[in-house]
């Protein structure tokens with residue numbers, strides 16, 4: 001009996017999880033049109049933030065739920081970046097859902113960029129990350145951002161920001177706190193080097 005109840009609870013838990021991941025209610029066609037405002041930075045391979053210099057993050061294939069959460073955080077000023085504040089501020093909740101649905105379905109069109117850090121060392125250190133981000137940085141749980149194929153310098157920058165507290169997230173501030181500069185470099189190289197990962201969103205190919 002106990003075992004039956006337990007099994008039912010697990011089944012309910014799993015179906016509840018599937019229902020919650022399936023509910024990203026965006027319309028990718030409407031999102032594609034809204035993405036016009038974003039292409040100047042997010043659709044140009046190699047485009048960088050001006051100061052400090054780091055690559056604009058890849059959005060293609062990113063989990064829709066995380067994209068919406070990131071846009072809400074910029075809009076609310078919880079995550080601070082002047083251009084992203086200006087670009088998210090004008091979006092409605094539905095716009096954010098639509099854009100997220102559009103970028104999430106982009107297929108990888110390019111190989112990951114060559115990395116500078118030590119991929120093998122990063123793989124060993126990534127054991128503390130996989131419970132949430134998945135072994136290759138592509139977690140099935142959509143609130144955990146995909147890291148696979150993301151730009152190495154963006155990953156470094158963002159881990160430094162969690163460490164300094166410039167980017168606030170209760171989980172990631174704690175995770176980043178004990179990392180050395182070498183750990184950050186190695187982990188960023190490992191996740192950035194994963195193939196079939198995130199990609200630049202090109203409007204023409206979607």
Ligand code: HEC
Pocket residue numbers: 034035037038039040041042048049055056057059067070071079080081083084087088099145
């Ligand atoms: C002027 C250049 C620029 C424009 C235009 C722009 N972005 Fe960004 N975007 C950036 C930069 C730079 C970052 C990284 C900011 C940071 O470090 O937090 C970023 C970050 C993001 C992130 C977070 C990614 C992550 O992995 O956390 C999302 C989502 C995003 N942008 C979506 C958009 C959308 C949607 C638009 C259009 C409505 C847009 N951006 C327009 C430069 C831009």
Ligand code: HEC
Pocket residue numbers: 057069125126128129130131132133143144145146147155158159168169171172175187
């Ligand atoms: C307990 C779960 C958990 C663990 C373990 C974890 N993360 Fe995260 N990570 C998160 C969550 C949740 C976010 C989104 C936070 C936010 O919105 O700022 C995140 C965000 C990130 C981001 C930002 C991605 C982006 O696109 O901006 C990076 C980089 C990152 N994690 C790297 C790591 C690394 C490296 C490790 C291991 C050393 C790790 N994480 C361990 C939950 C976790």
